[in-house]
Amino acid sequence: MDNQPLHILHSVFGYERFRGPQAEVIGALMAGGDALVLMPTGGGKSLCFQIPAIARPGTGIVVSPLIALMQDQVAALQQAGVRAEFLNSTLDAAQARAIEAQLLRGELDLLYVAPERLLLDRTLDLLARTKLALFAIDEAHCVSQWGHDFRPEYMQLSVLHERFPEVPRIALTATADAPTRREIVARLKLDAARVFISSFDRPNIRYRIGQTNAGAGSAREQLLRFIRDEHVGDAGIVYCLSRKRVDEVAAGLAAQGLDALPYHAGLGAEVRAANQSRFINEEGVVIVATIAFGMGIDKPNVRFVAHLNLPKSVEAYYQETGRAGRDGLPADAWMLYGLQDVITLRQMLERSESDDAHKRVERHKLDAMLGLCELTSCRRQALLAYFAETLPRPCGNCDTCLEAPETWDATVPAQKALSCVHRTGQRFGVNYLMDVLLGKDDERIKRFGHDSLSTFGIGTELGQQEWRGIFRQLIARGLLAVDLEGHGGLRLTDLSRSVLRGEERLWLRRDAKPEKTKKTKTARVARGPFTNETDQKLWDALRARRLEFAKKQGVPPYVVFHDATLAEMVARRPQTLSDLAHVSGVGERKLAAYGADFIAVIRARGGDGAEAEAATGTD
Numbered sequence: 001m002d003n004q005p006l007h008i009l010h011s012v013f014g015y016e017r018f019r020g021p022q023a024e025v026i027g028a029l030m031a032g033g034d035a036l037v038l039m040p041t042g043g044g045k046s047l048c049f050q051i052p053a054i055a056r057p058g059t060g061i062v063v064s065p066l067i068a069l070m071q072d073q074v075a076a077l078q079q080a081g082v083r084a085e086f087l088n089s090t091l092d093a094a095q096a097r098a099i100e101a102q103l104l105r106g107e108l109d110l111l112y113v114a115p116e117r118l119l120l121d122r123t124l125d126l127l128a129r130t131k132l133a134l135f136a137i138d139e140a141h142c143v144s145q146w147g148h149d150f151r152p153e154y155m156q157l158s159v160l161h162e163r164f165p166e167v168p169r170i171a172l173t174a175t176a177d178a179p180t181r182r183e184i185v186a187r188l189k190l191d192a193a194r195v196f197i198s199s200f201d202r203p204n205i206r207y208r209i210g211q212t213n214a215g216a217g218s219a220r221e222q223l224l225r226f227i228r229d230e231h232v233g234d235a236g237i238v239y240c241l242s243r244k245r246v247d248e249v250a251a252g253l254a255a256q257g258l259d260a261l262p263y264h265a266g267l268g269a270e271v272r273a274a275n276q277s278r279f280i281n282e283e284g285v286v287i288v289a290t291i292a293f294g295m296g297i298d299k300p301n302v303r304f305v306a307h308l309n310l311p312k313s314v315e316a317y318y319q320e321t322g323r324a325g326r327d328g329l330p331a332d333a334w335m336l337y338g339l340q341d342v343i344t345l346r347q348m349l350e351r352s353e354s355d356d357a358h359k360r361v362e363r364h365k366l367d368a369m370l371g372l373c374e375l376t377s378c379r380r381q382a383l384l385a386y387f388a389e390t391l392p393r394p395c396g397n398c399d400t401c402l403e404a405p406e407t408w409d410a411t412v413p414a415q416k417a418l419s420c421v422h423r424t425g426q427r428f429g430v431n432y433l434m435d436v437l438l439g440k441d442d443e444r445i446k447r448f449g450h451d452s453l454s455t456f457g458i459g460t461e462l463g464q465q466e467w468r469g470i471f472r473q474l475i476a477r478g479l480l481a482v483d484l485e486g487h488g489g490l491r492l493t494d495l496s497r498s499v500l501r502g503e504e505r506l507w508l509r510r511d512a513k514p515e516k517t518k519k520t521k522t523a524r525v526a527r528g529p530f531t532n533e534t535d536q537k538l539w540d541a542l543r544a545r546r547l548e549f550a551k552k553q554g555v556p557p558y559v560v561f562h563d564a565t566l567a568e569m570v571a572r573r574p575q576t577l578s579d580l581a582h583v584s585g586v587g588e589r590k591l592a593a594y595g596a597d598f599i600a601v602i603r604a605r606g607g608d609g610a611e612a613e614a615a616t617g618t619d
Contacts, residue, residue, distance in 0.1 A: 005030065008051050012054065012587045014585045014587035015584055018047075019043070020043065025194075028168075028194050029134055034169045035168075035194050035195075036140070036184060036196070037198075038173060041174045042202065045138075049170050050082070050110060052133065052134060053110050057131060058133040059110065060111070060135075061113060061127065062111065062138060063118055067088050068297065072297075072556065073298060076298075079589070079593075082110065083110070084112070085111055087111065087112070088113070127163075132167045133167075134169065135167055136170050137188065138172050139173060140154075140172055143155055143157070157187075157188055169188070174319065176315075200318070201384055204329060205325050206330070206331070207321070207379045208398065209335045209336075210222070210335070212336045212337060219338075223336070226334055227258065230304075230332065233284045234303035235286070235303060236324075238253075238289070239291060239308065239311075240290060241344070245309075246263070261287055264290040279299070280299055299326070299558060300326040300558050301562070302324050302331065303324065303330075303331050303332070304334060305320060305334070306336075307337070309337060311369060313362075313368070313369055314369050316369075327563050329563060329564055335373075342482075343475070345366055346481075349362050368386060371476070374477070375400070376400060376404070376407055378395055378401050407508065410470060410507065413467075414470060414499055417459075418479065418492060418499065422492055423453050423455050424448070427489040429489055432444070433490065434467045434471075436450050436455060436456055437458060437467060439459075466511070473509065475490070480492065538569075539566065543566060545597060546566065560590075560594065561590070561594070561598075565583060565586065568584055569583055580598065
């Protein structure tokens with residue numbers, strides 16, 4: 001019937017209405033058509049295939065790239081009363097056979113499968129004997145050879161169209177620029193698919209990008225101050241470029257009393273699994289990781305994502321920051337980067353074994369990322385423009401909107417820096433060039449005879465940090481290039497000529513000077529999204545009750561209820577099951593399982609002056 005998807009949305013998932021293009025996407029699949037869906041993280045992509053899989057005859061097969069992701073989604077679906085299972089390497093042979101038997105008997109609404117397992121002849125033969133509702137290919141950007149999440153198996157998923165041409169398919173991703181979208185369509189044979197592109201904007205995320213300040217450990221100190229000032233007790237992800245730095249940062253945060261854990265490919269599988277499990281199942285854990293962590297994480301209440309190194313592309317930055325605030329509540333995307341990041345990434349790119357075409361694409365992506373970092377206008381407008389989306393006015397929720405950066409006419413200092421590069425032979429690194437400009441008494445400078453150059457000592461009006469910022473921005477703007485030999489030497493580019501000749505004025509950002517980190521191990525008590533003390537106490541009580549249920553069932557707390565659902569309970573103070581049924585995220589199954597307990601908590605905290613009692617009535 002026409003309203004079946006809407007009825008499922010309300011009765012199973014507890015939402016009153018569809019968001020954005022969800023209804024259209026579901027309609028296309030219900031009619032037997034294919035779809036390509038681009039929707040930001042937290043935008044409700046999963047419902048686009050979960051609801052038609054439930055509504056259509058047969059079982060929906062979901063291709064998911066990571067075990068953690070499929071396990072989380074299956075646990076959440078089972079909580080909502082949906083007949084969902086997964087097939088992956090965590091199951092023994094008997095468990096796998098039991099699930100396959102359920103599939104053949106038509107007892108499953110959804111089955112999650114890893115692409116490697118799906119492509120086995122045995123699995124394809126099993127599906128050929130099954131009534132299929134649809135195929136959903138999640139994280140479809142993994143098909144792109146140009147992307148940082150490329151999975152070779154995804155390129156073979158066109159077999160689904162070849163073997164099961166009558167079964168509708170939906171490919172979904174939160175991150176795909178126009179070339180990646182074309183690649184998804186071509187490789188998955190989705191030429192006839194309807195394309196649905198939602199806004200890439202995540203208005204609840206505040207974007208903030210700053211510079212790593214000179215001095216050992218300063219990035220860690222800045223990170224510590226950020227967490228202590230704004231996110232004590234919150235779950236967060238900190239990304240670093242190297243495994244060594246992951247270990248150092250995690251140990252440093254832990255030494256300061258934070259619940260911080262490392263995650264990278266160099267750790268044993270058991271350690272990685274244990275740390276990931278703690279992050280998912282506990283409150284307030286900070287995971288420090290390389291980019292190996294994150295794509296399979298469905299935790300909605302990550303309150304911050306921090307980068308201590310520059311990502312390689314805007315797509316990577318958007319995807320990684322998108323892991324914050326999936327529940328729609330306020331979250332931070334906070335990043336520090338410095339000159340060494342720029343040099344390191346340029347060297348890694350040039351020294352890679354990729355062909356010239358691939359390198360050109362990667363250079364373009366890195367340049368776009370550097371441009372986002374160094375701009376002085378609204379970051380969100382620039383971020384969305386990268387994905388061909390226009391934001392008509394500044395967002396008011398990024399650092400450049402909230403506190404406009406200072407710019408200055410750096411033409412003369414830039415000319416001095418460029419001239420120094422030229423006169424020293426275009427083969428030295430930034431630290432050496434700064435020493436020449438500052439007129440340092442250094443044996444190496446004397447040995448090369450650079451103490452007699454006209455650029456020796458002409459930069460004493462600025463300090464080391466200011467010069468470092470100038471060199472960083474000259475490289476970011478393409479006026480200086482990093483050598484290909486791996487020593488970090490700089491050379492002039494054609495773009496530098498107009499500045500050197502005085503034909504172009506150069507305005508640069510003035511880097512902000514850091515505040516000193518307070519040497520204290522005291523921490524504020526973690527707070528929810530409330531300033532009212534009564535609301536805060538109810539919030540804490542609801543989260544405590546949720547944690548009890550989660551521990552008993554061995555599932556993450558957010559599988560019971562999202563933070564956004566608890567926040568709505570605080571705001572609305574439902575007093576009956578009928579009232580609670582109208583809170584977003586409370587479907588029929590969860591209302592029956594948890595409703596009385598959560599109503600009792602609300603009443604016990606003086607929801608409307610009523611005494612705590614069993615809340616089994618509906619009026």
